[in-house]
Amino acid sequence: MSPNSLILADALLPARNQMALSLGAHIVLACFGMAMPAMIFVLHRRGLRGDDVALELAKRWSKVSGVLFAIGAVSGTILSFEMGLLWPGLMEQYGEVIGLAFALEGVSFFVEAIFLGIYVYGWGRLPGRAHILMLVPMIISGIAGSFFIVSVNAWMNAPTGFTEVDGVVVDVDPIRAIFNDAVLLQFLHMFLAAYMVAGFCIATIYAVGLLKGRNDRHHRLGFLVPLAFVAIATPLQPVVGHFAGQRIADDQPIKLAAIEGLAETEERVPTVLGGVFIDGELVGEIEVPIEGLGSFLAQNSFDAEIIGLDAVPEDERPPVNIVRFSFQIMVGIGTALVGLIAWSAWGWFRNRDEFFTNTWRLRAFVLAGPAAIVAMETGWITTEVGRQPWIVHGLMRTEDAVTDGNWVWWTLIAMIIVYAGLGLAGGAVLRSMTRRWAAGEHDLASPYGPSMDELEASRGDRSEVPA
Amino acid sequence: MSEAVAAIMFAAVILYAVFAGADFGSGTWDLVAGNARRGAATRRLIDRAIGPVWEAHHVWLIFILVFLWTGFPGPFGTIMRELAIPFWLVGLGIVLRGSGFAFRKYAPDIGWARVAGSTFALSSVVTPFFLGTIAGAIASGRVGTGAEGVVWMSPTSWIGGVLAVLTTTFLAGVFLAEEARRHGADPALMESLRKRSIVMGAVTGVVALAAVVPLQADAPTLADGLTGRGAPLIIASALGGAMTLVLLQQGKLRSARVAAASAVAAVVAGWGFGQYPWVLVDAVTIEDGAANSTTLAGLLIASGVAAVIVVPALVLLYRLADSSQLGSSH
Ligand code: HDD
Ligand code: HEM
Numbered sequence A: 001m002s003p004n005s006l007i008l009a010d011a012l013l014p015a016r017n018q019m020a021l022s023l024g025a026h027i028v029l030a031c032f033g034m035a036m037p038a039m040i041f042v043l044h045r046r047g048l049r050g051d052d053v054a055l056e057l058a059k060r061w062s063k064v065s066g067v068l069f070a071i072g073a074v075s076g077t078i079l080s081f082e083m084g085l086l087w088p089g090l091m092e093q094y095g096e097v098i099g100l101a102f103a104l105e106g107v108s109f110f111v112e113a114i115f116l117g118i119y120v121y122g123w124g125r126l127p128g129r130a131h132i133l134m135l136v137p138m139i140i141s142g143i144a145g146s147f148f149i150v151s152v153n154a155w156m157n158a159p160t161g162f163t164e165v166d167g168v169v170v171d172v173d174p175i176r177a178i179f180n181d182a183v184l185l186q187f188l189h190m191f192l193a194a195y196m197v198a199g200f201c202i203a204t205i206y207a208v209g210l211l212k213g214r215n216d217r218h219h220r221l222g223f224l225v226p227l228a229f230v231a232i233a234t235p236l237q238p239v240v241g242h243f244a245g246q247r248i249a250d251d252q253p254i255k256l257a258a259i260e261g262l263a264e265t266e267e268r269v270p271t272v273l274g275g276v277f278i279d280g281e282l283v284g285e286i287e288v289p290i291e292g293l294g295s296f297l298a299q300n301s302f303d304a305e306i307i308g309l310d311a312v313p314e315d316e317r318p319p320v321n322i323v324r325f326s327f328q329i330m331v332g333i334g335t336a337l338v339g340l341i342a343w344s345a346w347g348w349f350r351n352r353d354e355f356f357t358n359t360w361r362l363r364a365f366v367l368a369g370p371a372a373i374v375a376m377e378t379g380w381i382t383t384e385v386g387r388q389p390w391i392v393h394g395l396m397r398t399e400d401a402v403t404d405g406n407w408v409w410w411t412l413i414a415m416i417i418v419y420a421g422l423g424l425a426g427g428a429v430l431r432s433m434t435r436r437w438a439a440g441e442h443d444l445a446s447p448y449g450p451s452m453d454e455l456e457a458s459r460g461d462r463s464e465v466p467a
Numbered sequence B: 001m002s003e004a005v006a007a008i009m010f011a012a013v014i015l016y017a018v019f020a021g022a023d024f025g026s027g028t029w030d031l032v033a034g035n036a037r038r039g040a041a042t043r044r045l046i047d048r049a050i051g052p053v054w055e056a057h058h059v060w061l062i063f064i065l066v067f068l069w070t071g072f073p074g075p076f077g078t079i080m081r082e083l084a085i086p087f088w089l090v091g092l093g094i095v096l097r098g099s100g101f102a103f104r105k106y107a108p109d110i111g112w113a114r115v116a117g118s119t120f121a122l123s124s125v126v127t128p129f130f131l132g133t134i135a136g137a138i139a140s141g142r143v144g145t146g147a148e149g150v151v152w153m154s155p156t157s158w159i160g161g162v163l164a165v166l167t168t169t170f171l172a173g174v175f176l177a178e179e180a181r182r183h184g185a186d187p188a189l190m191e192s193l194r195k196r197s198i199v200m201g202a203v204t205g206v207v208a209l210a211a212v213v214p215l216q217a218d219a220p221t222l223a224d225g226l227t228g229r230g231a232p233l234i235i236a237s238a239l240g241g242a243m244t245l246v247l248l249q250q251g252k253l254r255s256a257r258v259a260a261a262s263a264v265a266a267v268v269a270g271w272g273f274g275q276y277p278w279v280l281v282d283a284v285t286i287e288d289g290a291a292n293s294t295t296l297a298g299l300l301i302a303s304g305v306a307a308v309i310v311v312p313a314l315v316l317l318y319r320l321a322d323s324s325q326l327g328s329s330h
């Protein structure tokens, strides 16, 4: 059976697309949920020390993060439904092994949701010091929650913490399953990615404002705070990514072979960029002229042997091109963003005033937010598609986990429509929030646009009054 | 140990029914609040009442799901296979409701606000209905037993769905009336909510009583349980419901809120005791469906952690919301 025939299993193709769509959407929101509380904390603290611009920014950002959190929470709920609805085989067999991570994730997000409620609704109601402290449990629980959820995914890459006798799971050690061999690096990578996605996206928004000539303290601060976070996260990301790659070389050599486009097991493997994998070989690639660099990157030795795709039967190989392209896009963007940070650092230390008006650098920042999202998504595609045909590496095939329901195409279509609608509506709402703020409106009334006074004032001159 | 896990899971079901139930039910009141002008006061009240808390309440559902698949992986798989359609509808309802609620608050103009608001309101009614059909399907002994036909379309499922909508609406009416009283801004609104809640309570009670007859035929195991082990709770629930109506009549809204919540908690607990010892009625018992003991122990510890961390935080949230230190976010 060829890898392509995997999609012949009825529900598999739509189920995968659905999982990818809902995770791909949720993960972007999750990044903001993870990173924004820390950024708001920085602003709020400045605000408490008398910086009114910072306080106003903290207030606005907390409202935005309230909206994003709400959609993140409901999209996350869909994910937990989908774990069972789309992959009942996975949960029936291994639910008891990995479930504890999910339970602890639940506790974490519970705490996050509670303190988000307190924080967002606490403006002007809680004393400043107590109010800002409400962010601390949010920051901690956001980190803990994403650790536990990434731990589940890492477990799928490096399953441990149980034994299987005649297809029956015994000797379960849930703690070992949570702290599996892949979790540390995957979590660190994801953690940095979250700060990068949120940080670069917010910087993108304020870069647009600066480019339009709104070079006021408000925009400078809104640009600078996320930038400070990504300035730390971005240079670390390739380092963590490198070690993640070495982890794959040990545990999932076929995934690495797909990333490298390596058809046969070889020693002194070079590093190759670009190219397309056709009929079992890489065509049109560019070789980096350092002999054995590929081996060195994966195994710390220029002579090391790297396992090729030929080490396993054809039906145990992932689709090479998707994995390889995704990986290269991620690494390409990661490298470019390190470059952008270096350029910014240089600009910052050379001339502070020019820093906020340098058109070309600001334009680069306009692209940086979307690019960070693309890097994160392609990173996920690398690890997910690279694991195929396994849903649990080496133990369970995706086709054996998928539901036998005949409704999957329908739910996929429904989900595409709903998420497209949500994307449009969410975009419109966030745009309108920023427009109203830009127009100098400080507090948005709720729940329906105009405030009570306007409602009173406008009564009489309109037949139906916005409520 | 499996029974302890099941008990905790069911406690979460009760908490979800009461707290998220009141949030869901608010959507019904929102739906019938009238056009933008007439409904403005009601909708502001709803926004203030559930805004700070609904996300936290929503997490109880995640808890239940996670406990089910970790503690009872086999039955979880069966439920998800056989009840996929209503689960998808619940999922759709949850997404639309949460985003509708979040969006309408910051909608660009009144047109958007209307669309977002009605999405929120409508899905608040649909979601508990399908949750009720799911409960009905399991309770009637159709899931995992190879029953004929659409397992979630039996009389018991219909009863479950209708009762879920009615009870959440009743509950929300009482909660909102008390909320309106506490803020004191709009006595007329409080009065109307109080009166309509009495009607809702009476209707809910009548439907619940009438449901006994079809249940006996359609879900014999459950009916036995309800009249046997679950009977004290069912009676308590009926008394609680009646007491709520009396308290509402007397205008004692604060106590009415407690009575209504107790009545709902009691009826849900009655269902739990009624279907004991089954996870899937007539198919899998708690003991047979449970995961290995290490995982169950892990879940118990996780619940302990949750109790220590989450409960004080929740109490803090309620105290702040109650003392009007939190309100709508502007
Ligand atoms: C802003 C996002 C971002 C950026 C700039 C990078 N990555 Fe990444 N990468 C991710 C976001 C990401 C991710 C989405 O977070 C993934 C998916 C799963 C995971 O744990 O991290 C990932 C996975 C991932 C994997 C697979 C891990 C596994 O399967 O266990 C490797 C080998 C790398 N990355 C390597 C790199 C290198 C060498 C980068 C630097 C140049 C790099 N990544 C930049
Ligand atoms: C902890 C988080 C994650 C979990 C638990 C998870 C789980 C799964 C599962 C169960 C599947 C189906 C089986 C499979 O095809 O591998 C899947 C597939 C997939 N996921 Fe993930 N995933 C996670 C993160 C992500 C993210 C954030 C993305 C973002 C794009 C993603 C992209 C994909 C893609 C593209 C597939 C399809 C793979 C294929 O078609 O071969 N995953 N994931």
Ligand code: HEM
Residues within 6 Å of the ligand: A026, A027, A029, A030, A031, A032, A033, A034, A068, A069, A070, A071, A072, A073, A074, A075, A076, A077, A078, A079, A080, A083, A102, A109, A110, A112, A113, A142, A145, A146, A149, A150, A153, A190, B055, B058, B059, B062
């Ligand atoms: C690596 C992948 C994931 C990360 C980093 C992540 C992170 C987060 C974060 C930070 C939140 C808080 C809400 C927000 O701020 O937007 C959240 C919410 C949630 N996530 Fe994910 N998530 C991931 C994947 C998943 C998966 C695979 C599931 C499915 C089981 C899931 C289930 C949930 C649920 C149920 C919520 C809602 C909790 C609440 O109401 O606060 N997440 N997630």
